[in-house]
Amino acid sequence: MSSAAEEIVFYTNPQSRGRIVRWMLEEVGQPYRTEVLSFGEGMKSPEYLAINPMGKVPAIVHRGTVVTEGAAICSYLADAFPDSGLAPAFNDPRRGDYFRWLFFAAGPVEAAVSAKALGLLAPPEKAGTVGYGSYEQTVDTLERAVAGASPWLLGEQFTAADVYVGSQVLWGTMFKTLPARDAFSAYGQRLQSREAWQRATALDDALIPPRG
Template identity: 55%
Template sequence: MADLIFYTNPMSRGRIVRWMLEELGQPYETRVLNYGPEMKAADYRALNPMGKVPTVVHGEAVVTECAAICIYLAEAFPQAGLSPAPSTPARAAFLRWMFFAAGPVETAVVNKSFGFALPDDPQAHTRAGWGSFDDVCDALEAMLSDGRDYVTGEAFSAADVYVGAQIGWGLQFGTLPERPGFRRYAEALATRPAAIRAREMDDALMNDGGQ
């Protein structure tokens, strides 16, 4: 049995973690859970109380939430070179944009997709930690506006898996606006061998009915 166990569904954010796992190049076991009773079962909720995927179990460690999983795996397998050295400008960018994507980007995109809008109140954007959808998109675009290939500006890292997946999905499903920086960045990352393998594996599971 592999030391890494990956709980997922091919029609979920687990696709992000699949990509991250493929970048690591480490063996792992995939356990696919169907939506509904299987994902809400007590034995799985003991690992992830939300009854959602993905979840990664590494020995005795249990990690949920895609951004947290990406950071954990990058640090657990430093030989992959996916986590910048501590207390460096690259590490600062890594953490900054990883959490920006997990917080403001995720919130702004989901709220907009459901048609939620902030109250017409001058203080609303200040009180809301994510500001506004336009603010989020502008900040993300500014990060990529200097033509940088990677979040840290130096090398590919786990932050590119998470941020890149968010932007790629946003463009695919129309939840992020079409901007040149977004398109250039997402298309370049999509050609990575690990990204291609991950897509093919999850697409095959979808074609098999998720089993």
Template identity: 45%
Template sequence: MSLKLYTNQKSRGVVVEWLLLELGVEYERIELAYHTDMKTPEYLTLNPFGKVPTLVDDGVVIYELGAICAYLTDKFADKGFAPALNDPQRGVYYRWLFFMSGPWEALSVDQMRGINIQPDQKMFVGYGDHQDAHRALIQGIEAANPYLCGEQFTTADILVAAILLWQLKIGTLQSDPVIANYLAHIQQRPTYQKVTQLFGDE
């Protein structure tokens, strides 16, 4: 088995597992404990940050959640989890991958650290402030019909939905009708019951 996923059940690795589940791809799952397994010299040679997830594909090492998602989607392009290269929706797909991995991730970390961006600091911060990032999220999701790239369910939906579901669960995001309506479409997918087990919501 060429694919190895180093992860932890309570980590962003759940997003990768959801994607692999949707792709129907076999992989070796290696559970690592925080503070110990992730900090061993052996693991640090794979991921110098000592974090998960990390994907190893026949000697090729990929870390960073968005990069792993993009890599797997392209590797198994025949599964159809991204718009075609000449499809206008490809740009929307990329936008969501980078929005969640960049501005939204930065905002989420700042929120957990209790950092509030002041008006005179907004120009130096990629996401502006909480209101800017939240408005971008809602405007983007509101255009979903029913998915982020129209009728095609993509890896972008997995990344966005997984993060939003987790944030709703832990209380760092308040739901509203736009988010609830979007997630309702995701939760109708046949694989969703298996996904809820990954989140520990059996």
């Protein structure tokens, strides 16, 4: 297979959820090409809509396959490059916890935090109709997950689940969409000590235009 076919093309904007995938790519350690798209015209261009009809980033193209949605991209990259050690082996029973927390963050956490920020939380009597139940229950569950991380969600093995869950925790504490809790702070400090997180953050920050 040609090197062009093996190339990872990464579509992003440095002020978007693309930062999650940038971090994951830096953890994987494989070469990739970054295509920065502007909000609006860039993401809604016919060329990009052919890749992601949602007109949103992040997205990657690898081996002719388009993958969108941050959690899906993280999971895909971990399996595409198993030597990176970013996912438990297919016969490892910890794979259940890996997927559990990865998609808990992509589902209930993302939905509950967004709903609260927009003032659109379901009323208590309708909690059973939404996937997150209640904001409080979701946050408490997230806290228990990261409080038990020693140091990571799967113990000593850092995985794509830590990239995605960790991104939710870091953003939530920064923008105060999650309450300040010791478990979130301690987990966040461990995440920010990773060289891949530091590289990814520096790369994305350098792409943000300075304020006039």
